Amino acid sequence: METKKVVEIAVLAAEILLSNGAEAYRVEDTISKICSSYGLTGECISNLTGIFISITGPDGEMVTSIKRIRQRRVDLYRVELINSFSRSLMEKPVSYEEAKRILRDITDAPSFNLGIRLMAASMTSFVYTLFFKGTIPDAIVALIISLGIYFILQKIDEVGFFQFLQYFLSGLLIGALSISIQHLLPIIQKDNVITGAIIVLLPGVSLTNGIKDILYGDYVSGLAQFGEAVLIIIAMSAGIVSALSLFMKWM
């Protein structure tokens, strides 16, 4: 296959991986697997926000490509599909059209619809409120709050938004809602509600991926992911703290 076509496939695969929250070493590994399965040598540097790929052809011709990733979300299923795609390429290389078709299928792979995700988000809060020794009424309040928060965040995500403001406002909303509900219904404990509700916003993926990236020596990407996680936590806590301190003065 032509070097240019291999580069095209590699960039496409890397783009799917990075925009769905894969670690840097996985992206680089996948690129080198794709290249070596077509008998070429490739070099790749992967950041959190983009990739640089340079592949040397059999006649010494070098093709370089850069791709910037702007939108990132977490989708474990697509990462897994690309992983098995690069594994199967190692055993049996497919033609350019075939590879393009497989990658397009992966992009269009099914994901859970909004209803199921809303259910999952609210149940997460419900379970964790009970887990942190809250009562059933607390858990139900947390369920309702996180249902609303997750729905609003999903709707805002479609428009595109600033991450810091998004998490700050969610924290503010969670704090304000749980304090007011405690004010109205004294059997509700606001502490239990808040700990249950914020678990949906927790940046678990950024934290674990950051640790793994740093372990594998990808300091740029690892520290960036770590910074992202810390920023999210700070934004969230700032929101909750402002809600708590404001309402404690008023009530």
Place this chain on the structure above:
Amino acid sequence: MFQQTVLAFFGSIFPVILFNIDRRKILWAGFCGAIGWIIYSLVYENTNNPILSSFFGGLTVGIYSESMARILKTPTFEFLIPGIFPLVPGMMAYRTLLFIVENNMSSAFSSGTQTLAVGGAIGFGIMLATTIFKFISRIQKNRKKLLTKL
């Protein structure tokens, strides 16, 4: 403790649905959270030390995820992420915030330090498991080269 384990199981299943996990692996992700929590609470009952128990919880989650990733041939973080959710010190972090709001800085400092230590212990446990597995796989890959050197 049984009730907590069941809650940890469900608490690992629901968050991964938000991350669009493969439907056939949801159950395995749930077991990851439950096993991590069992080890955490066993160590906590015997030592009463949240940092040590978080370390062993993280280590268990790491070992489970690495071995399941090799058995099912999937990325490791599909099990790591649900596994750490029950261990994350959410209550502790929230208590720190509450102390800050109440302007009780010495309590805020001590509970904040504890939160950081617990978080670091979980991370260190996962790191240790990953490094061990990476070391073993590297030895297996270079077995021939190592043997000729000896």
